[in-house]
Amino acid sequence: MSLLETRRLAKAFGANRAVDGVDFTVRAGELLALIGSNGAGKTTLVNLISGLVRADAGTIVFDGQDVTRQSIHERIEAGIARSFQLVNLFDQLSVRDNVALTIFARQGKTRHLWAVAERDGAVADEAMQVLRQFGLEPRARMAAAGLSQGERKLLDVAVAYALRPKLLFLDEPTSGVSTREKAPIMDVVTSVVRQERITAVVIEHDMDIVFTYSDRIVAMHQGGILAEGSPDEIRRNEQVTTTLIGSPPPS
Amino acid sequence: MSPAPARPGLLSRLELGGAVVAAAVLVAVPLVAAPFQTITVCYGLVFAIAALGFNLLLGYTGLLSFGHSAYFGMGAYVAAMLVKYLGWTSMEGFLVAGTIGSALMAGLFGLVCVRYTRIFFSILTLALSQVLWSLALKLFWVTGGTDGLRVPTPTLLFGSLAPTSDKMDFLAYRYYYYVLALFVVSVVVMWLIVHSPFGKALQAIRDNETRAEFVGVQVRRYRWIAFVVSGAFTGLAGTLWVPLNGLTTPDILYWPFSGRIVFFVVLGGFKTFWGPILGALAYNYLETYAVGFTVYWQLVLGVVLVLLVLTMPQGLAGTVEALVRRLRRPALT
Amino acid sequence: MDTLLIQTLNSLFYASILFLIACGLSLVYGVMRIVNMAHGNLYAFGAYVAAWVIGLVADSLHWTLLFVLLLSGAMAAAAAGAVLEPLLLRPLYKRAEEYQLLMTFGLLLILEDVMRLLWGPHPLTASALSDALASVSILGVTYPVYNLFVIVVGGMAAVGLWAFVYRTRFGVMLRATSQDMRMASALGINVKRVYVQAFTLGCLMAGLGGAVVMPISGAVLGMGVDALILAFVVVVIGGLGSLEGALVGALIVGFVRTLGITYFAEVELAVLYLIAAVVLFVRPAGLFARA
Numbered sequence: 001m002s003l004l005e006t007r008r009l010a011k012a013f014g015a016n017r018a019v020d021g022v023d024f025t026v027r028a029g030e031l032l033a034l035i036g037s038n039g040a041g042k043t044t045l046v047n048l049i050s051g052l053v054r055a056d057a058g059t060i061v062f063d064g065q066d067v068t069r070q071s072i073h074e075r076i077e078a079g080i081a082r083s084f085q086l087v088n089l090f091d092q093l094s095v096r097d098n099v100a101l102t103i104f105a106r107q108g109k110t111r112h113l114w115a116v117a118e119r120d121g122a123v124a125d126e127a128m129q130v131l132r133q134f135g136l137e138p139r140a141r142m143a144a145a146g147l148s149q150g151e152r153k154l155l156d157v158a159v160a161y162a163l164r165p166k167l168l169f170l171d172e173p174t175s176g177v178s179t180r181e182k183a184p185i186m187d188v189v190t191s192v193v194r195q196e197r198i199t200a201v202v203i204e205h206d207m208d209i210v211f212t213y214s215d216r217i218v219a220m221h222q223g224g225i226l227a228e229g230s231p232d233e234i235r236r237n238e239q240v241t242t243t244l245i246g247s248p249p250p251s
Numbered sequence: 252m253s254p255a256p257a258r259p260g261l262l263s264r265l266e267l268g269g270a271v272v273a274a275a276v277l278v279a280v281p282l283v284a285a286p287f288q289t290i291t292v293c294y295g296l297v298f299a300i301a302a303l304g305f306n307l308l309l310g311y312t313g314l315l316s317f318g319h320s321a322y323f324g325m326g327a328y329v330a331a332m333l334v335k336y337l338g339w340t341s342m343e344g345f346l347v348a349g350t351i352g353s354a355l356m357a358g359l360f361g362l363v364c365v366r367y368t369r370i371f372f373s374i375l376t377l378a379l380s381q382v383l384w385s386l387a388l389k390l391f392w393v394t395g396g397t398d399g400l401r402v403p404t405p406t407l408l409f410g411s412l413a414p415t416s417d418k419m420d421f422l423a424y425r426y427y428y429y430v431l432a433l434f435v436v437s438v439v440v441m442w443l444i445v446h447s448p449f450g451k452a453l454q455a456i457r458d459n460e461t462r463a464e465f466v467g468v469q470v471r472r473y474r475w476i477a478f479v480v481s482g483a484f485t486g487l488a489g490t491l492w493v494p495l496n497g498l499t500t501p502d503i504l505y506w507p508f509s510g511r512i513v514f515f516v517v518l519g520g521f522k523t524f525w526g527p528i529l530g531a532l533a534y535n536y537l538e539t540y541a542v543g544f545t546v547y548w549q550l551v552l553g554v555v556l557v558l559l560v561l562t563m564p565q566g567l568a569g570t571v572e573a574l575v576r577r578l579r580r581p582a583l584t
Numbered sequence: 585m586d587t588l589l590i591q592t593l594n595s596l597f598y599a600s601i602l603f604l605i606a607c608g609l610s611l612v613y614g615v616m617r618i619v620n621m622a623h624g625n626l627y628a629f630g631a632y633v634a635a636w637v638i639g640l641v642a643d644s645l646h647w648t649l650l651f652v653l654l655l656s657g658a659m660a661a662a663a664a665g666a667v668l669e670p671l672l673l674r675p676l677y678k679r680a681e682e683y684q685l686l687m688t689f690g691l692l693l694i695l696e697d698v699m700r701l702l703w704g705p706h707p708l709t710a711s712a713l714s715d716a717l718a719s720v721s722i723l724g725v726t727y728p729v730y731n732l733f734v735i736v737v738g739g740m741a742a743v744g745l746w747a748f749v750y751r752t753r754f755g756v757m758l759r760a761t762s763q764d765m766r767m768a769s770a771l772g773i774n775v776k777r778v779y780v781q782a783f784t785l786g787c788l789m790a791g792l793g794g795a796v797v798m799p800i801s802g803a804v805l806g807m808g809v810d811a812l813i814l815a816f817v818v819v820v821i822g823g824l825g826s827l828e829g830a831l832v833g834a835l836i837v838g839f840v841r842t843l844g845i846t847y848f849a850e851v852e853l854a855v856l857y858l859i860a861a862v863v864l865f866v867r868p869a870g871l872f873a874r875a
Contacts, residue, residue: 050465076467088465090458093451101455104448105467113449113480120448159466315682317621317689363861366868369681370619371824374816378857381813385853506809510689517686547701553693560687561675 003028003167003199004049009058011048018044020223021058026167031193032201033210035234036220037244042203043085045220046169050082051075063166079166083156085175085203091145095136098144098155100127102162127162133192134158150181157189161198168193170202174209182206186213211235219244265575266525277431286423290495293427295535296434297491302515302527303441304484310521311445312477313457314368318376319512321360321383322482324504325353326489328387331400331499342405342429345490353486354479356383361478365471368460377506384504399500402493422495430491437484438528444480445524453477485512507549514552517559520566529568586725591842597731599838600738604793605811606818606830607745608786614825615762615782618673618684622691623790624812625699629664630657630791631803632699635708647716654713654795661791662784669783674776692809700805709802734796741789742831748785749827758782762825813853814841820860823870832871 004026011019019041026032034042047053049060051072060068067075090098103123104110118124131137134154139147147155157173173189174182190213193200204210210217211231218228219240227233227240234240277296281289301323308314326349333339333348360379364372387394394400404414404421407429415421444450455463456470464470493499502508511534519530542548563570609623620626634657638650645653668691676684717729749755760768761778769775793811794803801807818837822829837856844852863871 052461052465072464073467073469076465082465084462084465088459088462090455090462092458093454097451101448101451101468102466104451109448110452110468110473111449113444113447115448116443116446117448117451118446159462163466309682315685317685363864366864370613370617370685371820373685374619374820378813378816378820378860382854382857386851389850506813507693510693513686513689547697549693550697550701553690553695553697556690556693557672557687560683560690561672564679564683 001028002026003063005061006045006049007059007061009045009048009060010056011044011053012056017223019048022220022223022225024218024225026199026201027216028199029197030199030215031190031213032199033214033217034201034203034220035205035207035210035217035244036226039222040220041223042220043171046082046171046201046203050080050169076163076165080169081160081163081165081167082169083160083171083173085171087149087152087156087176089144089152089155089159091143093144094141095144095147095155096124096127096131096140098159099130099162100124102159103127106163130158130162134161134188150177150185153177153185154188161192161196166199168198168200170200172203172205174204174206182209269525274435277434281424281427286419289423289427290419291535291539292532293422293430294492294495295532296430297488297495298512298515298535299528299531300434300437300491301485301488301512302519302531303437304481304488305512306516306521306527307441307444307453307477307481307484309516310523310527311450311457312453312474314365314474314478315373315513316364316376316481317373317506317509317513318360318378318380319481319485320504320506320508321376321380322353322357322485323489323492323508323512324380324383324387324499324501325356325482326350326486326491327493327499327503328394328400329353329486330490330493331402332393334402335400340403340406341410342407342494343409345405345493346433346487349490350483350487353489354483357479357482357486358475361475361482365474365478377509380504380509381506384501384506387501387504394501397501399498401498402496404494404497426494433487433491437487441484442524449473449476510552514556516566517556518566520569520572522565523568523572526566526568530566533567589723589725590727591846593727593731593735595835595839595842596735596738597838598841599834600735600741601793601797601811602814602818602837603738603831603834604741604789604796606815606822606834607741607827608789609815610819610822610825610827610830611745611749611789612783612786613819614827615758616673616779618688619824620691620783620786621685621688621812622695622808623688623786624810624815625692625695625808626661626664626787627790627794627811628699628803628805628808629695630661630794631798631807632703632708632794633657633660633791634795635710635798635803636703638710638713639708642710642712647712650710650713650716654798655792657795657798658788658792661794662788665784665787666780669780670776673783674779696805696808703803705805707802707804708798710799713799730799734800737792737796741792745789745827754781814856817856817860820870821863823867823872826870826872829870829872 002025006022006024008021008023009019010021022045024045036042044053048055051070055068059066062078062080065078067078090101093101100117100123103126104117128137128140131140136151136155136158139151144155153173157170160168170189174185177185186209202214214231216228217231217234219226219234221243226243227237229237280292301319305316305319308316329349329352330345333345339345364375367375388396404418406413407425412425452463452468452473455468456473460470515531515534516527518534519528520526538548541551545551559566565573605624605627609620612618612620634654637656638653642650672687672691673684676687714728714730717733719726719728749758757773757778760771760773761775765775814837818830818833821836822833840856840859841852844855848855
């Protein structure tokens, strides 16, 4: 069953057709990897679906409803959340408050002017629970600006996850960290996603990571979809290996 | 150096102790100081309320307004017009009407201003406040023009405390405590607001507008609410200011007054809750004594502002806080 | 018909002055991403210096030479800019934007009082200049020649600045820096120097505006901020950072002001800002938005 379907989705920036009539489907429960070289349109596709950028044409149907014209806010309420390639955090807030704020927003409590945020035990507990899942509990009281790059990447995912989305987009969760740190980050992220049965789409450049962690792969090229299939199918797909990976498939 | 810990949200023991001592000192002022000095402190408290309102935008939402004279002046003019046209004398009437009036004005101006951030926001707030100033100046048959409008000392507590014949005495005792009570209420309310989930959302907007939008905070709407709340606090201060001054003129709407509010907050430190209060009280004290020495007060202010920006961007409260933190945790640095 | 001609000339006169102020504000923003709150005071500074210099020698020089001395106002403002940018703004480029705004606001306060300190609370003027030119008759309407002179100066400034920015090597560096400061720096452009030059050029134009308006309206305390407020309307309508925008904005504001003085003097500023607000709702970055 598909959770998300785009039909002929298109977005151009001037003459550059970043996303060019894409039919993109995400099945409920899967961990999908979105691959492609720089400029293939992966991030624009995610920006369109999450609402950061408005589509020129086409439709986005999520969980049975047409969200093409909806605001970011409405899409979040529908259950779409995302993290960012370049880490986007609330730097002066504590690590815990980064997550707590998300929970307050999810519960509609950010409209409350009178309650003392720190006194909301349920939210504090849930925030700590989320941090524990991402291994960030020891950092809870530290300002987000003080985290290491790897921790910041994790917190970025944790903030999106705390929205309890049905569909979670992870825009290069391991970019900007050393090769050694990539696998541990993916281990944490995928274990949370699988445990909580969240459908997730991961944009990733590192092919080892893609083949190791994903259920299905969609490869993009020049604003369109080049191929899709299981990791094994993609690994054997010559078109993909020559255009994207640039080397023959490993035997 | 280890990264600075995020500030704990609830009152620390130090803050609580400081607040109690400060409250005790403020209660004792009229008992130990001359009426003239008490009135000086009273002005300081009024400006502190305005500064608190202003800092909800600068310190917590990341918006620098150069036009808060508009809301202060609105509070003052609403009271003055109620006296002139409706013959009102009750301070509570003024306060309710003044606060609502300035909140409405902020709501209107905010519709335009919160669509922009950074420099554009600052320009628009300044410009719109000057529109109000030019109207107060030119529509003289309504506003009294440069002569302004007189406001006699009002009755307090729903008419039960009528002004006495010795105006100075009335202002230095009864009115002082009246202002002090409202100051304490304002501090508590603002403290609650910045520590509420709403306050956290504002700080999130300040830190990262895009991400705030992507955790479900409707950025523009929240900014607008913050703008209105900020305007209402500043307007309340403006209404409280009128009886002290006995007169309101377009000067209170003119841009240098907005600059003064900015100055309070930068002097005290806009990254702390208490900074603006400290800044307003300190500024007012300095001005009262320095204006006697120099007519070039603006020059002094400008030079101090430039030096603050260059050498002490944390302001008084921020600098003190950093010192305290260093003294308390020598081992961790 | 006569009134229409006079109104049009008056509008062009206002527009010239407004363009001289607003183009510098826009130029500095375009290159440095700073809105200089003290910009209007540099305009006032130009007016004061020109009035003072001309006042010193008015009796001993032929009136034609006095016109040359108007340039002293522009030079003084430029010199002030050349000192202020490296001294007070350069240390702040890496800091949050609030601090840059606060700094220029501090400068505004300082300059306002420095002018009071130097030249006292009373207005200065040099009406010898506007008197010397008397009036001419154009299509049956008498109009002061000095005002025509100001219109010509404004027009020449617009053309000169356009040529400078789009036709010289320096202009190329200026535009490159405003497009992408880091890229410009990587290409070997001395960004520090471009900044100080752009700031100085902006102040020069403002000072020139102050100097040429002075024989008509005098050098008065508070003129700087009044001008700043109007220049804001100009750049908000035209689009901050765009020279074409500053020109079109100045013309719009010039015409509306002239109408305003005749028909709705009390709410003139309010009407101007209403127009600006409408423009902002329709085109959030102004008519000539930069990317």
